[in-house]
Amino acid sequence: MTSLWPQLEPLLAQVEKPARYIGCEDGALEPTLSAGDVAWLLVYPDTYEIGLPNQGLQILYELLNEHAGAIAERAYAPWTDLEALLRDNGLPLFSVDTHRPAGEFDVLAFNLSAELVYTNVLNCIDLAGVPVRAADRADHDPIVIAGGHCTYNPEPLADFLDAVVLGDGEEVIAEISDVIASWKGAGGVERQQLLMSLAQITGVYVPSLYDVRFDGPAVASIEPRYVGVPARIEKRTVTDLGEWPYPKHQLVPLTEVVHDRLNVEVFRGCTRGCRFCQAGMITRPVRERPADQVRTMVSEGLRRTGYDEVALTSLSTADFSGIEQVVGDIVGCGDNISVSLPSLRVDAFTVGIANQLQGGRRTGLTFAPEAGTWRMRQVINKLIREEDLYAAVDAAFSQGWRRVKLYFLTGLPSETDEDTLGIAALARNCAAIGRKHTSGASVTVSVGGFVPKPFTPFQWFGQNTAEELTRKMYLLRDALRRERGVQFKWHDPKATLVEGIASRGDRRLGAVIEQVWRRGGTFQEWSEHFDLNLWLDALADHGLSVEDLVYRHRAEGETLPWDHLSAGLHKDFLWQDWRDALAEVGLPDCRWTPCYDCGACTGYALEHVVASAVPPAGGSQGTGQDLSTGGWVPVELVGVRP
Amino acid sequence: MIRFRLRHTKLGKLRFISHRDIARVWERALRKADMPVAYTAGFSPRPKLAFGLALSTGHESMAEYLDIELRPDEGLEIDVTTLPERLNEQLPPGIDVTAAAPLAPGTLSLQESVTSCTWRIEVPGLAPAAVSDLATAALAADALVLTRVRKGKEVTDDLRPAILSLTITGPTATGTELEAELAVHPRSVRPAELLRAISPGHPLVEGRVLRVAQWTWRDGARHEPLATSQPPREDPDVRPRVAAAVERAQPQPFGERLLA
Numbered sequence: 086m087t088s089l090w091p092q093l094e095p096l097l098a099q100v101e102k103p104a105r106y107i108g109c110e111d112g113a114l115e116p117t118l119s120a121g122d123v124a125w126l127l128v129y130p131d132t133y134e135i136g137l138p139n140q141g142l143q144i145l146y147e148l149l150n151e152h153a154g155a156i157a158e159r160a161y162a163p164w165t166d167l168e169a170l171l172r173d174n175g176l177p178l179f180s181v182d183t184h185r186p187a188g189e190f191d192v193l194a195f196n197l198s199a200e201l202v203y204t205n206v207l208n209c210i211d212l213a214g215v216p217v218r219a220a221d222r223a224d225h226d227p228i229v230i231a232g233g234h235c236t237y238n239p240e241p242l243a244d245f246l247d248a249v250v251l252g253d254g255e256e257v258i259a260e261i262s263d264v265i266a267s268w269k270g271a272g273g274v275e276r277q278q279l280l281m282s283l284a285q286i287t288g289v290y291v292p293s294l295y296d297v298r299f300d301g302p303a304v305a306s307i308e309p310r311y312v313g314v315p316a317r318i319e320k321r322t323v324t325d326l327g328e329w330p331y332p333k334h335q336l337v338p339l340t341e342v343v344h345d346r347l348n349v350e351v352f353r354g355c356t357r358g359c360r361f362c363q364a365g366m367i368t369r370p371v372r373e374r375p376a377d378q379v380r381t382m383v384s385e386g387l388r389r390t391g392y393d394e395v396a397l398t399s400l401s402t403a404d405f406s407g408i409e410q411v412v413g414d415i416v417g418c419g420d421n422i423s424v425s426l427p428s429l430r431v432d433a434f435t436v437g438i439a440n441q442l443q444g445g446r447r448t449g450l451t452f453a454p455e456a457g458t459w460r461m462r463q464v465i466n467k468l469i470r471e472e473d474l475y476a477a478v479d480a481a482f483s484q485g486w487r488r489v490k491l492y493f494l495t496g497l498p499s500e501t502d503e504d505t506l507g508i509a510a511l512a513r514n515c516a517a518i519g520r521k522h523t524s525g526a527s528v529t530v531s532v533g534g535f536v537p538k539p540f541t542p543f544q545w546f547g548q549n550t551a552e553e554l555t556r557k558m559y560l561l562r563d564a565l566r567r568e569r570g571v572q573f574k575w576h577d578p579k580a581t582l583v584e585g586i587a588s589r590g591d592r593r594l595g596a597v598i599e600q601v602w603r604r605g606g607t608f609q610e611w612s613e614h615f616d617l618n619l620w621l622d623a624l625a626d627h628g629l630s631v632e633d634l635v636y637r638h639r640a641e642g643e644t645l646p647w648d649h650l651s652a653g654l655h656k657d658f659l660w661q662d663w664r665d666a667l668a669e670v671g672l673p674d675c676r677w678t679p680c681y682d683c684g685a686c687t688g689y690a691l692e693h694v695v696a697s698a699v700p701p702a703g704g705s706q707g708t709g710q711d712l713s714t715g716g717w718v719p720v721e722l723v724g725v726r727p
Numbered sequence: 728m729i730r731f732r733l734r735h736t737k738l739g740k741l742r743f744i745s746h747r748d749i750a751r752v753w754e755r756a757l758r759k760a761d762m763p764v765a766y767t768a769g770f771s772p773r774p775k776l777a778f779g780l781a782l783s784t785g786h787e788s789m790a791e792y793l794d795i796e797l798r799p800d801e802g803l804e805i806d807v808t809t810l811p812e813r814l815n816e817q818l819p820p821g822i823d824v825t826a827a828a829p830l831a832p833g834t835l836s837l838q839e840s841v842t843s844c845t846w847r848i849e850v851p852g853l854a855p856a857a858v859s860d861l862a863t864a865a866l867a868a869d870a871l872v873l874t875r876v877r878k879g880k881e882v883t884d885d886l887r888p889a890i891l892s893l894t895i896t897g898p899t900a901t902g903t904e905l906e907a908e909l910a911v912h913p914r915s916v917r918p919a920e921l922l923r924a925i926s927p928g929h930p931l932v933e934g935r936v937l938r939v940a941q942w943t944w945r946d947g948a949r950h951e952p953l954a955t956s957q958p959p960r961e962d963p964d965v966r967p968r969v970a971a972a973v974e975r976a977q978p979q980p981f982g983e984r985l986l987a
Contacts (some may be wrong), residue, residue: 098785103743109819290919337755339741339819340748391755391817485770 104340105133108181116156126190130205178212187213197235200587201610243292244595252320288321301631346394355400363538369685403433406697431477457507482522498547509564534581542662554578585635590645590727652687729802739822763801779837788938849934851902
């Protein structure tokens with residue numbers, strides 16, 4: 086393989102932010118390729134600043150480079166200015182590690198973490214010089230694979246992907262690499278044979294091996310086309326995070342990226358059971374990293390990288406057993422070290438944690454109450470009381486924070502205007518609490534439109550129309566307009582609509598995505614490039630409608646486009662949880678209470694890995710009851726099932 | 728107050744990172760080297776670092792400067808002779824500390840004291856004789872007027888007083904290398920502006936640009952802003968140093984690196 090650097094170098098002098106394309110990060114590798122090695126190009130289909138910090142991609146990068154017979158490099162979607170120059174000069178997509186052409190790799194592996202990047206996936210495949218449609222690829226073309234949360238409904242991209250990986254990648258990546266290596270060793274011909282072999286690996290889905298039939302707007306059936314192809318594809322789950330202390334050498338970029346800090350994953354999975362949250366459903370069960378390993382990864386990581394900030398990442402970090410102790414140890418291990426805890430639950434955020442965090446610099450704090458009224462929070466099973474939120478905000482402001490950000494969703498099932506306006510009331514009260522401590526108290530309210538996701542209890546719910554979401558956003562904007570110390574931000578309902586199209590779409594969307602891409606619709610998650618009309622035109626041209634794809638409620642018996650895939654969750658559990666949601670009935674957190682058999686543990690003979698048998702102290706801990714002393718398992722929930 | 732001034736390079740692929748990026752690289756490198764850097768007090772403590780004139784993204788340099796303030800307690804123990812080596816171990820390839828010296832109390836900041844910079848500017852597609860003619864004409868001119876758009880308004884400047892010297896330093900693989908000493912006041916003249924000013928009819932393309940030196944004016948003579956026995960290289964061929972930087976960039980074989 087040859088480096089394109091000499092040809093790229095003069096082009097970089099002409100583009101915005103050329104540091105995106107140079108590699109050279111601390112921790113980057115320049116692997117040498119031996120005969121027979123499987124060369125992976127891990128592609129993040131968005132800009133370098135967004136893609137570089139992705140932990141999944143960094144974990145696979147290290148694991149593949151440690152694995153005998155494989156090497157891995159990285160690529161990110163070139164911004165439109167460089168893409169134009171590449172195309173003008175006949176140059177392809179390239180790796181940032183050695184600047185080798187993408188088409189010379191054996192595998193192009195995409196990370197799919199958001200629906201709006203789908204057109205970028207096609208663009209990257211095309212820029213690699215590879216046919217965008219899997220059916221058009223020849224034996225010598227790279228295998229195109231995808232992983233990440235969006236692969237729980239990969240159907241919209243089924244025409245373009247050779248294979249899709251469900252679940253944790255740590256173990257399956259080596260199995261895939263070995264299958265490709267032996268196929269390559271046998272001459273690398275008969276691509277279909279390779280696809281059949283890949284389909285035998287648990288967690289690997291090969292879309293071209295399945296026939297999908299349709300019945301009006303719905304899917305009628307999804308069936309394997311060949312004997313020996315599994316009818317149902319189960320996700321992969323790593324049982325013990327302690328065995329996977331990765332990334333060991335987190336990449337330290339030379340230019341500014343999002344989450345530009347040391348990131349240490351403290352647990353995977355979440356059983357709080359928020360019904361809108363796909364991540365919490367598909368990553369079960371909870372697997373905590375041993376606290377000592379967290380401490381080691383933090384102290385070694387800080388020393389190696391030179392960062393002065395560490396984020397303890399998970400879906401709800403305040404739930405980590407002994408979190409106050411761990412944060413205290415980190416803050417105590419160096420001067421000016423700041424700890425950030427993304428995804429803080431307000432009912433688990435205490436003065437104790439706030440006090441620990443103030444050791445270093447105080448950046449803003451973000452809480453996610455998600456909904457404005459207790460009724461609405463019962464529907465979504467985010468059982469935090471208003472008092473929990475106020476106590477958390479009070480703790481934050483009392484410990485010196487001046488900025489608090491609150492995340493909410495609107496367009497939730499059964500939402501009324503009273504629920505929507507409840508968001509404004511909460512924000513107003515939080516700002517008033519802040520002013521008790523500091524005159525400059527600022528509360529930012531960030532509201533997104535709700536997009537129902539596969540493998541959640543809300544997968545049957547018809548999404549609010551873009552017009553309805555806009556109306557609700559305006560309602561809030563007007564209610565908050567004169568509110569002192571409150572800033573209101575909202576996600577564009579038009580973008581929410583397109584997310585909804587891709588979120589629960591089926592294979593017929595392939596032609597739509599391809600048309601949007603061919604008409605220049607890349608970087609759709611960037612407001613300056615997003616173009617709803619491209620999508621609406623493409624849907625109309627292919628006889629599809631947003632009513633069918635997005636706004637329609639699904640029926641109980643309907644075959645969903647992802648019914649042949651499995652995150653372990655029983656469909657009847659999800660349906661019951663959906664009925665409970667509409668009945669405003671909560672469901673407790675099963676890591677501290679008896680199992681209700683959602684399927685994520687029982688189906689795979691797994692168990693939670695949680696150091697503490699009881700919930701952390703403080704707030705209501707998802708019960709709606711006052712558990713400020715903590716340490717006791719609630720046996721009854723407010724609003725229990727009748 | 729204990730302060731050091733460092734001179735460092737910015738060469739190779741690293742030339743594509745911005746001035747702000749360089750500041751972050753330094754903050755991390757100083758922490759990795761366990762340097763007792765002084766921090767500002769207040770809500771968001773920042774390390775006390777003072778950078779000199781910004782270098783445009785894409786330009787290389789042999790002579791970037793940085794002032795570091797150390798904590799009075801541990802800062803006294805820092806050995807200036809081993810400082811470059813200690814920092815280079817933590818800096819990315821292409822950024823090499825080539826000199827370090829303590830700063831006397833009351834020394835003016837880099838921003839206040841630097842008066843001119845020497846640049847090597849590659850002009851692709853033109854032979855040395857052609858560039859030489861342009862340079863000679865420019866130096867003979869009474870005024871070199873350049874119009875540029877600034878904050879939406881057209882501004883006209885005479886660049887001639889800012890051009891302190893122009894020399895042809897030789898042919899390159901694709902054109903000619905021009906050495907220029909350009910004044911920093913009343914405003915910093917960019918190499919691209921020089922190329923526009925000396926050839927108004929046919930704008931010259933800016934190839935590789937290297938800042939070779941920065942100068943301060945003291946006692947009627949120009950000096951490097953750092954009192955040191957290690958002068959910046961005057962050798963027109965900087966390639967050996969680039970090669971050395973690139974060589975340092977070579978990672979260990981990846982197997983060993985991961986096992987380490």
